[in-house]
Amino acid sequence: MNYQIHPDAIKENLVPDTLTKQQIGAVYATEADLLNIALFGVTAQQWRNENSTLQGNSATTLICIS
Template sequence: MSPKQWIESTKAIGIHSSSGRYGGTFAHPDIAFEFASWISAEFKLYIITDYQRLKTDENSNYFLNRNISREIAKINYKIHTDAIKNNFVIHDLPKQFKSFTYATEADVLNVAMFGTTAKE
């Protein structure tokens, strides 16, 4: 059975076959990887190993960026808290309102600097 006949009989999507000088059979990468994995165990092992390497690299970059953000926050914490205490918290307010005002302003600064609140 030719690729064209198989595509027509199964109504396959994600696979294209054409004849002629620049013709050939082309498949969506997921289909091609699965087919190649079925043909060659060595190729399948290569795909799995490379995928694991990519995920490891991706995770290490994520954690590196996350740690840099945490270090910046740690270094600027004193400036951050002093600015809120001196400029936003009214000293005549009851303690519960002071802490609410402080938390609200801290979240505004966290969102401005890091795109997320402290709770998130």
């Protein structure tokens, strides 16, 4: 449920109607990276590069993050 708040806020406040689908995707990715840096100190790509042997988050971890 909390996950949907972020994309909705981006759509309502940061995505003008004049952008292409590719540009819209870049806006969402930039905002996701901003949150990852604020929360974890790294972008998702940096985390993946540094932790390539680890699996994704468990449901429990995602609930805690929320």
